[in-house]
Amino acid sequence: MQIERSSRGAVPSSAGGSDLADILERVLDKGIVVAGDIAINLLDIELLTIKLRLLIASADTAKKMGISWWENDPFLTGESRRNELGSSNGQGEIEQRLERIEEALGAITSSSNGHER
Amino acid sequence: MKAGIYVYGIVRTGALDAAPAVSGVDRDRDVFLVEAGDLSAIAGGVDVSQFEGAALEANANTPEWLEEKVRGHERVLDAVVGRCAVIPMRLGAMFSTEAGVRDLLVRSAESIRSSLARIDGKTEWGVKVECDLSLLMNRLADTAPAEVSGAAYLRRRAVEIRGADEAREAANGVANEIHARLVALSDESALLSHARPTSERAPILNAAYLVEDRRRDDFMTAIQDLQDMHRDAYEFQVTGPWPPYNFTEIDVDRAGT
Numbered sequence: 001m002q003i004e005r006s007s008r009g010a011v012p013s014s015a016g017g018s019d020l021a022d023i024l025e026r027v028l029d030k031g032i033v034v035a036g037d038i039a040i041n042l043l044d045i046e047l048l049t050i051k052l053r054l055l056i057a058s059a060d061t062a063k064k065m066g067i068s069w070w071e072n073d074p075f076l077t078g079e080s081r082r083n084e085l086g087s088s089n090g091q092g093e094i095e096q097r098l099e100r101i102e103e104a105l106g107a108i109t110s111s112s113n114g115h116e117r
Numbered sequence: 118m119k120a121g122i123y124v125y126g127i128v129r130t131g132a133l134d135a136a137p138a139v140s141g142v143d144r145d146r147d148v149f150l151v152e153a154g155d156l157s158a159i160a161g162g163v164d165v166s167q168f169e170g171a172a173l174e175a176n177a178n179t180p181e182w183l184e185e186k187v188r189g190h191e192r193v194l195d196a197v198v199g200r201c202a203v204i205p206m207r208l209g210a211m212f213s214t215e216a217g218v219r220d221l222l223v224r225s226a227e228s229i230r231s232s233l234a235r236i237d238g239k240t241e242w243g244v245k246v247e248c249d250l251s252l253l254m255n256r257l258a259d260t261a262p263a264e265v266s267g268a269a270y271l272r273r274r275a276v277e278i279r280g281a282d283e284a285r286e287a288a289n290g291v292a293n294e295i296h297a298r299l300v301a302l303s304d305e306s307a308l309l310s311h312a313r314p315t316s317e318r319a320p321i322l323n324a325a326y327l328v329e330d331r332r333r334d335d336f337m338t339a340i341q342d343l344q345d346m347h348r349d350a351y352e353f354q355v356t357g358p359w360p361p362y363n364f365t366e367i368d369v370d371r372a373g374t
Contacts, residue, residue: 030362
C-alpha cells in the first residue's frame with residue numbers, strides 16, 4: 001500500500017505531490033458551484049474545464065495507448081485486431097502508435113502464448 | 118488586467134488565525150480571508166482576464182498554464198486540510214468584489230453551516246484498486262488440461278473466454294468486499310468513475326471515503342489487511358488527505374434564502 005499525498009501540508013508545486021488526474025477528478029466535478037456576482041462568464045469556465053479534461057485524456061492516451069485492455073487483448077479479439085488498430089489512425093502518429101501497440105501486444109501474447117494452441 | 122477575487126473554500130470564522138501563507142492560482146497575489154459573520158471565505162486576488170476570451174483560448178491550450186491553475190487551487194486548500202473543516206469550491210470560482218463573496222456566504226449560510234457540521238473532524242481519503250486480470254485469467258486457464266485436436270482447441274478457447282468472464286467476476290467480488298469493509302469504517306462514501314483500463318491492469322474500485330479522524334488508523338489498517346489478503350493480483354493506492362470534495366456539494370443557486 002502506498003499513500004500518495006504525504007500526510008497533509010505542503011504539496012510541491014510541480015513534479016511531486018499528487019497526480020494531476022487525482023486532483024482534477026475532484027476540482028472539476030465536485031465542490032461548491034457559485035452563482036451570483038461572479039466575475040467570469042460561465043462559458044469560459046466550461047471551456048477551461050473541457051481543456052483540462054482533454055489534457056488529462058491526452059496524458060492518459062500517451063500513457064495507456066487509449067485502447068481499453070479488453071480491445072487490446074489478442075485472447076478476446078484475435079490477431080486481426082492488430083491490423084485494424086494500425087490502419088484506423090492518422091498518418092502522422094501511426095508509426096509511434098503501432099510501436100506502442102505492438103509492444104503491448106507482444107507483452108500480452110508472450111504471457112499467454114502457452115495457451116494459444 | 119481585470120482584478121477579481123478567486124475563492125478557494127469556506128471555513129468557520131476564527132477556525133484559521135490567518136490565511137494560509139501559500140500562493141494560489143496567481144503566484145504573485147496574496148491569499149486572504151473574507152469574513153461574513155460566522156463564515157469566512159479563503160480567497161485570493163486574481164487577474165480574471167486570463168480566464169476570458171482570446172486570452173483563455175491561448176492559455177487553455179497551454180498544459181503548463183492549466184496545471185499551474187489547478188495546482189494553485191489545490192495548494193491553498195491543502196494548506197488548510199487537517200487544520201479545520203473546510204468546504205472546497207469547484208475550480209474557477211471568481212467574484213468581482215469582496216461584497217460578492219460576502220453575499221455568497223450570507224445567502225448560502227444555512228447550507229454551508231450544515232455542510233461544515235457534516236465534515237467536522239473527518240477527512241476524505243481516496244482508494245483505488247487495480248486488478249491484474251490477465252494473471253487471474255491465466256490462472257483459471259492453467260487448470261484446464263492441454264489437448265491438441267481441433268475440437269479440443271475450440272473447447273479450450275471457450276474455456277479461456279469463460280475464464281475472462283470469471284476473472285472479471287472474481288475481481289468484482291473482491292471490489293465489493295473491499296468497499297463494504299471500508300464503508301463500515303467510514304461515515305460516508307462515494308463511488309467515483311473508473312480510470313481507463315491499461316494493458317496491464319483493470320481498475321476495479323475508485324472510491325472516496327469520509328473517515329472520522331479518530332478512526333483513521335482503523336481505516337488504514339483495514340486497507341493494509343485487504344492488501345495483504347489480495348496481494349497477488351490486486352494493487353491498492355490510497356490518496357489523501359483531501360479537502361472533502363465528494364461530501365460537501367452545495368448548489369448555491371438553489372441554496373440560501
